[in-house]
Amino acid sequence: MSLINQVLNELENRGSNAPLGEIAIRAVPPRKRSYVKLYAFLAMALVVVLAGVRWFMERPAPVPERAVIAVAPSNPVATDPNAVPASAPAPVMAGGEPSVLQSSDGLHGKPLLEVGDEEQVEPAPEVEKPKRHNRKRKAQQLAGNAGDLPTEDPEIQQLKTVSPQQRAANEFGKANLALQEGRTNDALAGYRNVLLIDASYKEARRAWVALLINLKRNDEAESVLKKGLRHDPHDALFAMQLARLQVARDDVPLALKTLQKTLPYAEGQADYQAFVAALFQRLNQHEEAVAHYRVALRLVPNGGIWWMGMGISLQALQRNDEARVAYQRALATSSLTPQLQAFVQNKLKEL
Template sequence: MLRLATELAAPIPRAKRAPGKQSDAKVSQASQVAREAKATTSPASPVAKPAPPAQKTHAALAVAPEAARIDKRVDVTPRESAESGFRRAMSLVNQGRMAEGMDELKAALAADSGYELARQTLVALLLEAKRTSEAAGLLQEGLAINPANIAYAMLLARIHVERGDPHGALALLQKSEASAHGNAEYHAFVAAIYQRLGRHSEAVERYQRALRLSAGVGAWWVGLGISQEALSRPQDATESFHRARGTGSLSPELIAYVERRLKQLR
């Protein structure tokens, strides 16, 4: 088409006139053909003129990049967006840019509220920054999404205890009871709250459940001994304090406390 248009646009070279009638006839015949060709390409003809080649070329070039951009577009899932935000957040936190890192974690949760790694990390950073109310709000949101998350329930219960609300902490933990059957730390935490409330029989039962699952935690043996002593069970308390000392896991403060209790119980 480009070649044909160029040829039509170019001037038609004149034929050399040769002497004689035959030449005149050929010229006359050529003129007649030219007139017919002109008539078929006149404005009255129903055949549309082809678009200028340059315009067609530019149109094709204008469309091609747009099509390429559409073809290369890739959909990103909410989880992928959250994971990308989490990586940026960790990079910022590692540089000491805590505020920016926390903003990225919030953006990650806005993209995918069920992304627990971002929520756990943000809660930890908020607690470290003493922004307890914000941390509690995030934990409540997390429990609304996943009520079976024992870690969220225990953290939120600990905040209640620190605020002087052990009853609220206990009520919260009891809602998670069904999901915490084999969780030793959960039972020990519930036992400690019962002990703080003066409900020592329930505290003993919970400490015993925790120690059946993990017998090497000395602090839980100490807690058991305290509640047994409060229930006037000195022999049981003495045994529990000895077991606590035998774990080798007590802090210096707890070792000193156990020694004092054992002297009192002799």
């Protein structure tokens, strides 16, 4: 103890003799607190919260309970001796799910899903279940009452029941409208669509051909006409249109061949017969030309230009008397243009 006291006294003496500025007073810094554990705890808590939120969002949606129809008859239901006992399996209804029979509160008509031991509830009345042999009868009743159901919109029914011919007619109307409005490409596409729907739609084919000819696209017009004749070889108008296009490109033999294919179906058409006669005449086959001109004139006696054509072929055959009569008949019809009248008069002078 004495040694300790001595040391303390020496230190005290030194301190008292030392100047004030030389006395070193050092403050001991406070000990730093560690937040590592706190941060770790917060991180773990955050992970747990995120995991809980994710589980809550990804859990399967709860299956809604089936709606229960409360049965609360005011009068007792008469039992049917043919009714199926309550202990029998529930019949399968629409959707493949069994029907559910629930007991009900007699006072409020509320469904009793769970009944405690202390509650006394009146037993639910037995409900007659449908018999299997009555299903067909019910189906027939439903079918018979179908007329009482509201009908669909007439426009929707029309769209459902529209035929290809009606669709083709609609497209034809749209194509004609496009042509009237100057939309030539739309009109061409419309006529093509009509024939894709109904290849026998002749009005669309004729309109398509006429438009192609006006556009100087004769090759395409010939192709359309050939397809029309393959579809209907009896159409004399298509044959005449095709023959005229072939004559326009100086293929008279092919044009005559085209007409001869359809000739059996056009024997009663005067203009068809006269066209065949004119082609024979251009090929210098005057006997055949005269024969077809006679057929045409029997059908239309006042065909002045046909009388003139027959007179030319008769004159080429050196049958001048017959030719003179034919020229005179041509002038008598008064149907020739002034130029043709002058031509016939010159022919008469030659005879």
